[in-house]
Amino acid sequence: MQAIKLSTVPFESRNNYLELLLMADENIDMVKSYMNEGELYLIQTNHQDIGIALFTFPEHRTVELKNFAFAQDFRGKGFGKQTIQEARQLFKTRGYQKMIVATANSSIANIAFYQKVGFRLTHVELDFFNHYHPPIYEYGIKAQDKLIFQMPLN
Numbered sequence: 001m002q003a004i005k006l007s008t009v010p011f012e013s014r015n016n017y018l019e020l021l022l023m024a025d026e027n028i029d030m031v032k033s034y035m036n037e038g039e040l041y042l043i044q045t046n047h048q049d050i051g052i053a054l055f056t057f058p059e060h061r062t063v064e065l066k067n068f069a070f071a072q073d074f075r076g077k078g079f080g081k082q083t084i085q086e087a088r089q090l091f092k093t094r095g096y097q098k099m100i101v102a103t104a105n106s107s108i109a110n111i112a113f114y115q116k117v118g119f120r121l122t123h124v125e126l127d128f129f130n131h132y133h134p135p136i137y138e139y140g141i142k143a144q145d146k147l148i149f150q151m152p153l154n
Contacts, residue, residue: 002045002046003045003082004043004044004045004050004079004082004083004086005043005044005045006041006042006043006044006053006083006086006087006090007041007042007044008039008040008041008042009040009041009042009052011036014035014036014040017040017042017052018031018035020051020052020069020071021035021052021054021067021069023069023070023071024052024067024068024069025067026136027132031067034054034056034066034067035054035067037054037056037066038054038055038056038057038064038066039054039055040052040053040054040055041053041054041055041087043070043079043083045074045079049071050070050071050073050074050079051068051069051070051071051074051079051080051083052067052068052069053065053067053068053083053087054066054067054068055087055091058100061095061096061097061098062096062097062098062099062100063087063091063096063098063099063100063153064099064100064101064102065084065087065099065100065101068080068083068101080113080117081116081117084117084118085117087099088118088151088153091153092153092154096153097152097153097154098150098151098152098153099119099150099151099153100122100148100149100150100151101114101119101148101149101151102125102146102147102148102149103146103147103149104128104129104136104138104143104144104145104146104147105124105141105143105144105145105146105147106136106137106138106139106141106142106143106144107138107143108138108139108141111147114149115149117151118151119149119150119151120149120150120151121147121148121149122148122149122150123148124145124146124147124148125145125146125148126144126145127144127145128144128145128146129143129144129145129146130144
C-alpha cells in the first residue's frame, strides 16, 4: 500500500478542486455554498493528486467530514481508509472528540465504507434530498434521506 499525504489547500486555491468536490456532491450550488468553510485537504500519493477531503466544525469538539472524494483510478484501493485514519489522529490530537459524516440513503457504497472504517449510524434527516433537481438516483434508489454517521476520536 502506498502512503498518502494530506496537504492543506489555501482558500484562494479551492476552486481548482471543484471537479473533485463535485464527485462527492453533484449539486454545484450546494458545493459552492460550503466549499470555503473549514479545512480542505488535498490527498496525494507519490506526489500525485488523488483525492480531496473537506472538514468543517459544526459544534464544539466535533469535526464533520463534509466532502470526500477520490479520482476514479484511486477508489477501492485503501486510500479512503488511510485518509480516515490520518484525519482521526489529526483531529484527536487537536482535541476533537467525535467525527461525523453524512450521506444519502441511496449511497450504498458510502454507507458500507463508513461503517467499515468505524462510523456508526446515529440518525436520519428525512426528505433532506427532496429539493435536489434533478433528483439523484444511485443503484436505482432515489436519494431522499440524509444518514448521519458518527465516530468517537478517543
